Amino acid sequence: xxxxxxxAGTRKGCFxxxxxxxxxxxxTRGPYxxxxxVYHAVWDAEAGTIYAAAASAWHGASVWRxxxxxxxxxxxxxxxxxxxxxxxxxxxxxxxxxxxxxxAGAENPGIFESxxxxxxxxxxxxxxxxxxxxxxxxPANQPPGNLGVPAVLPHPEDPAHYWAIxxxxxxxxxxxxxxxxxxxxEGLRADWPLEDPRVGYCVHKLVMSPxxxxxxxxxxxxxxxxxxxxxxxxxxxxxxxxxxxxxxxxAHPHDxxxxxxxxxxxxxxxxxxxxxxAVWRTxxxxxxxxxxxxxxxxxxxxxxxxxxGMAIDARDTPGLYFGTSTGQLFASDxxxxxxxxxxxxxxxxxxxxxAFVE
Amino acid sequence: xxxxxRLPATLPPLFPGLxxxxxxxxxxxxxxxxxxxxxxxxxxxxxxxxGPVLRSHIHVYxxxxxxxxxxxxxxxxRIDVIAAISGG
Numbered sequence: 001x002x003x004x005x006x007x008a009g010t011r012k013g014c015f016x017x018x019x020x021x022x023x024x025x026x027x028t029r030g031p032y033x034x035x036x037x038v039y040h041a042v043w044d045a046e047a048g049t050i051y052a053a054a055a056s057a058w059h060g061a062s063v064w065r066x067x068x069x070x071x072x073x074x075x076x077x078x079x080x081x082x083x084x085x086x087x088x089x090x091x092x093x094x095x096x097x098x099x100x101x102x103x104a105g106a107e108n109p110g111i112f113e114s115x116x117x118x119x120x121x122x123x124x125x126x127x128x129x130x131x132x133x134x135x136x137x138x139p140a141n142q143p144p145g146n147l148g149v150p151a152v153l154p155h156p157e158d159p160a161h162y163w164a165i166x167x168x169x170x171x172x173x174x175x176x177x178x179x180x181x182x183x184x185x186e187g188l189r190a191d192w193p194l195e196d197p198r199v200g201y202c203v204h205k206l207v208m209s210p211x212x213x214x215x216x217x218x219x220x221x222x223x224x225x226x227x228x229x230x231x232x233x234x235x236x237x238x239x240x241x242x243x244x245x246x247x248x249x250x251a252h253p254h255d256x257x258x259x260x261x262x263x264x265x266x267x268x269x270x271x272x273x274x275x276x277x278a279v280w281r282t283x284x285x286x287x288x289x290x291x292x293x294x295x296x297x298x299x300x301x302x303x304x305x306x307x308x309g310m311a312i313d314a315r316d317t318p319g320l321y322f323g324t325s326t327g328q329l330f331a332s333d334x335x336x337x338x339x340x341x342x343x344x345x346x347x348x349x350x351x352x353x354x355a356f357v358e
Numbered sequence: 359x360x361x362x363x364r365l366p367a368t369l370p371p372l373f374p375g376l377x378x379x380x381x382x383x384x385x386x387x388x389x390x391x392x393x394x395x396x397x398x399x400x401x402x403x404x405x406x407x408x409g410p411v412l413r414s415h416i417h418v419y420x421x422x423x424x425x426x427x428x429x430x431x432x433x434x435x436r437i438d439v440i441a442a443i444s445g446g
Contacts, residue, residue: 034368034371034372056368056404057415058366058368058404058413058415058416058441058442059368059369059372059403059404059405059413059416059441060403060404060407060413062403062404075372075400076400077400077403078399078400078403081403081407081408082408083408088407
């Protein structure tokens with residue numbers, strides 16, 4: 001029977017929560033990946049493989065893979081390294097399954113790919129020559145503690161066309177499979193001086209409408225933004241949200257104007273305002289926002305949600321899922337109208353993804 | 359020359375068939391890791407960074423003395439590979 005699987009990457013391994021697609025109780029399996037911190041676990045439907053980006057304090061960064069829905073796992077970091085002196089790769093921050101390959105965004109900034117199911121990796125691009133690269137490639141600015149590529153966002157039809165985020169720098173777009181790049185940050189706000197107005201923006205999360213590849217949304221360090229032209233220009237849509245700051249975001253699978261975010265306080269805490277948990281939704285492309293909190297804790301809930309901490313499925317009435325950095329996992333079967341806590345005591349959750357599998 | 363190698367408990371789960379203790383032929387610590395890599399591909403990446411140099415939280419001792427990759431090995435030397443205490 002077909003199952004819904006929620007993949008939770010946590011500070012102590014990867015966990016899988018599953019149930020029949022028709023509903024029922026959730027069961028939890030794990031921890032997997034030997035308890036390594038898992039920054040992002042994703043499903044590759046084409047390969048029938050779960051990939052998990054992990055980094056051990058002892059044994060370094062690697063990408064784990066399971067071809068049997070978590071029963072067995074292998075890991076490899078072959079090729080996941082920079083050849084140049086002084087450039088370090090401290091972790092793989094984000095994974096993206098694309099036709100025929102898997103992208104891995106790395107810290108220090110770089111994009112790797114695997115075309116053999118995660119057995120070996122090769123460097124695809126360090127965005128050489130792009131504005132900002134002189135700083136991120138400075139040997140004095142190497143990780144840990146520096147910036148990386150947290151995400152690669154593929155075009156749905158053109159495999160040579162994708163967008164990449166460099167943390168603290170901004171979005172870059174390629175249309176020739178990383179042969180050349182263009183900064184795509186026009187219209188973004190920066191509350192700090194910019195040496196070069198093309199870059200210097202702090203993009204936390206970038207998502208694309210599954211029904212319109214020109215419609216992008218981003219949660220930025222300073223505000224929510226929308227693009228109607230594939231990222232060539234951006235318009236701020238923060239008004240109506242309780243804070244301008246957050247990490248997680250999700251685009252509705254069937255409606256280009258519906259989009260979800262989880263605002264958090266922008267200071268050191270980075271938890272939900274007032275200790276009251278909520279997801280916020282717009283149904284009009286950001287002109288207005290509504291608070292969704294039915295079933296979520298409304299008292300003393302000082303929880304945060306990280307960049308990859310929210311996912312949405314593709315059902316007619318889509319399900320939403322988010323995990324907190326303190327280990328609670330919430331799910332909604334009705335587009336966020338109501339919520340159920342489906343796991344309470346996982347390790348701190350760093351990523352949530354969902355898939356339907358046979 | 360034959361040397362003894364003792365590995366941390368965190369490694370065998372990553373490489374099927376890898377024991378915690380084994381003997382192999384090597385003249386330096388680096389050669390010992392080469393022998394391990396031949397039998398369990400990928401193990402060098404778990405112990406070394408590009409360079410290669412030992413990862414910062416992997417410590418190697420030869421007969422009780424802290425050692426690097428180029429440390430020579432006497433016959434019957436004992437190599438302890440330690441996953442150093444690093445956070446909780």
